[in-house]
Amino acid sequence: MLHVPVAASSAIKQTKGDFEDKFRQLEETLPTPNVYRNAAGAPGHQYWQQEVDYKIDVKLNEEKRRIEASEQITYKNNSPDTLKYLWIQLDQNKYREDSMSALTTTFGGIGNRGPATQSASSDAPARLSMGALRRQQFVEDTELGYDIKKVATGNGKKLHHVIVGTLMRVDLDKPLKAGQQTSLNIDFAFNIVEEDAVSARAGYEHFPDDEREGGNDIFLLAQWFPRLAAYTDYEAWTNKEFIGRGEFTLEFGDYDVNITVPADHIVSSTGTLQNPKDVLTKTQRDRLKKAENADRAVFVVTAEEALENEKAGTSKTKTWRFKAKNIRDFAWASSRKFMWDARGFKQENEDNPLVMAMSFYPKEGGDLWKKYSTESVIHTLDVYNRFTFDYPYPTAQSVNGPVGGMEYPMISFNGPRTELQDDGSRTYSLAEKRFLIGVVIHEVGHNYFPMIVNSDERQWTWMDEGLNSFLDGVAGREWDPNIPWGVEPRDVVWYMKSSSQVPIMTQSDSVLHLGPNAYTKPAVALNILRETILGRELFDFAFREYAQRWMFKRPTPADFFRTMEEASGVDLDWFWRGWFYSTDHVDIAIDRVYKLRLDTEDPDIDLKRQREAEMEKPMSLTVERNEQEGRQLWVERFDDIKDFYDDNDQYTPNNKDRNKYRDFLKDLEPWERKAFERAVREDKNYYVMEFSNKGGLVMPIILELEFADGTKEMKRIPAEIWRRTPKAVSKLIVTEKDKELVSVAVDPRWETADVDVENNYYPRRIIPSRIEAYKSEKSSKRVYKDLMQESKTELKTDDDDSDSDDD
Ligand SMILES: [Zn+2]
DSSP states (O other), X not given: OOOOOHHHHHTOOOOGGGOOOTTOOGGGTSOOOOSSBXXXXXXXXXXXXXXXXXXXEEEEETTTTEEEEEEEEEEEOOSSSOEEEEEEEOGGGGGSTTSHHHHTOOSSSTTOOXXXXXXXXXXXXXXXXXXHHHHHHHHHHSOOSOEEEEEEETTSOBOOEEEETTEEEEEEEEEEOTTOEEEEEEEEEEEOOBHHHHOOSSEEXXXXXXXSTTOEEEEEEOSOSXXXXXXXXXXXXXXXXOOSSSOOOOOBEEEEEEEXXXXXXXXXXXXXXXXXXXXXXXXXXXXXHHHTTOSSOEEEEOHHHHHHHTTOOOSOEXXXXXXXXXXXXXXEEEETXXXXXXXXXXXXXXXXXXXXXXXXXXXXXXXXXXXXXHHHHHHHHHHHHXXXXXXXXXXXXXXXXXXXEEEETTEEEEOOOOEEOTTSOEEOOHHHHHHHHHHHHHHHHTIIIIIISOOOTTTOHIIIIIHHHHHHHHHHHHHOTTSOOSOSGGXXXXXXXXXXXXXXXXOGGGOSOHIIIIIIHHHHHHHHIIIIISOHHHHHHHHHHXXXXXXXXXXXXXXXXXXXXXXXXXXXXXXXXXXXXXOOBBOEEEEEEEEEOXXXXXXXXXXXXHHHHHHHSOOOHHHHHHHHTTOOOHHHXXXXXXXXXXXXXXXXXXXXXXXXXXXXXXXXXXXXXXXXXXXXXXXXXXXXXXXXXXXXXXXXXXXXXXXXXXXXEEEEEOGGGGSSOSSEEEEEEEEOTTXXXXXXXXXXXXXXXXXXXXXXXXXXXXXXXXXXXXXXXXXXXXXXXXXXXXXXXXXXXXXXXXXXXXX
């Protein structure tokens, strides 16, 4: 019999009221499967989506920094429904002073310290950043938002329309039935925002120091044309106001876009250039051709040529024509400052064997861009293809501009740059290098999610940012594992234990900390799913299956959850529940370890062992000191008063015990006796380990057992161990007689994002940390101004500035 200690059995307490089923099936929460999306997480047999094609003529007015354009939209209604009106997204209206975005911006956030209160100990003034002041002034001085000049049918008949914030409802002249198509013409214009002033996803950046009189600009154009809102089987019109953070829900379609810009500009754009002869020189066209088979990027426009361009300027224009098939959006960039390099990426794909990886950047990008931008683009395609599908588009571009990082089909905007030094050279920091490689991988990676696997970004940021951050972490660690890519389990620990968080499944505009919530936490979750829970083989198969099922289609979270389970064959409902639907964190503690020894039931053995155990207990201090003082016991002094009990106690075996042992053996069934005798013979070590789940999130228990002989062994216990008692579990671990356990570590490789690793050790260990000595300062120095002394200060003039160091 094993004597299970009382404490071990009572640790698992669970009362009626506090039981929470961490393994409850998610089907109760997910939408019911239907003919459009099935229970396997795949598109259903009647899956549909709309198609919207665009023909656009757009003119960039460089001087006014204004866009003038007209678009013809062809809308194909593939839904089973009749539509009386169409909803169109007018994202530029977000910058209007009366927009929901502007009106609901709160005060007191990051960079804006709120007003000091009466009770506060500090009377420091509230803070408003210089950036916030600049933004206010820019919005005040510039008329922003769309000027919608015309909305008409393809035949020119005007259509009634109503603008609602960043959306416009266009009432069709007759209802559009299932299977029908209609066309619309919209003429529009808007003033481009200055990116540095308003911090948008696109805009212009001004370079006042360029040699050209008045300087030059880089123009990044995105969310620039009225785009159809998506009409879906799960939400009908996805007409949720654009507040700024929740990105886009869009339809696929074909584009044909004429972009008219100053003749000395270079244009980077979604799509394939249709008229290279009109806009590129013979030399440039030859270089582009050569780049297709080059080992390293070839300059189509060199640094010297770009520098020459940026000196002059022209009043002439050129029209660049781009076409693209099956894309969900269209963006472009234009500047006379751009140099342009390119290199072909070959893939074994009959339909699309060659992808042109290209980069566009000003001299400010310098060597950092020359070396790493196009190479990073190619690395991205290489790695992402392995995890998803072959890249289906003809180009993949990285453009340097004022936006830190933003993605569109075939084109991305990336911010890192070099620093101009006093000696005229340009250098970059290690951080800038890491930022450039990381951001290019990330933004180019967005081609896969959400540009091709077209998830609804406005609602579920994690579906594109989380999946993409997971993959950019894979690609990043294949580039250089020493760069911190932020997708290791340890990278999310601080966030998961913080109190200001919401579940990953929260709509993006309501998320408190978008970075950790929509990027890091889901990326780490997938990392853990791949390396720790499913293993690479099951995970990679299921993930690729998801990507291929939903390529050029519109998945929802349920489709992802269901596909990952269905294709891996593993029930992951507990994982989605814990990581995506709750704010629980991982903190598994090992509280106690008991060593149990199997009783032989033989009184001559067991009682001896019990006596030995008794002897190991520390002696009473009083008894010990009495002995030291030489105090003799009464029986020692008077031998004649001794009796039987002075030589026999409860640990002395007698024949009654021996007979009982005989009867015990006789009563055993033959198989029982065989099993018992073998167990006694082997005399294994039985360890009962008690674990508690302090964070709430159930996870596998990963154990490293260290034995007295110096060997170690890993044990991986699936999360399902918590299914009946999610707060505490005990586990019996049996080892061979010579494998005596000396210590246990839970999650020794930090695989599970356990927020407190100190309770992962048994026995507990001393925590290494650091301390720093410091010199105390006199507080009076900081608080009181010496007005008597300060009044003697001389007034500085501008002339002083050149030679003063200032303070
Ligand atoms: Zn992103």
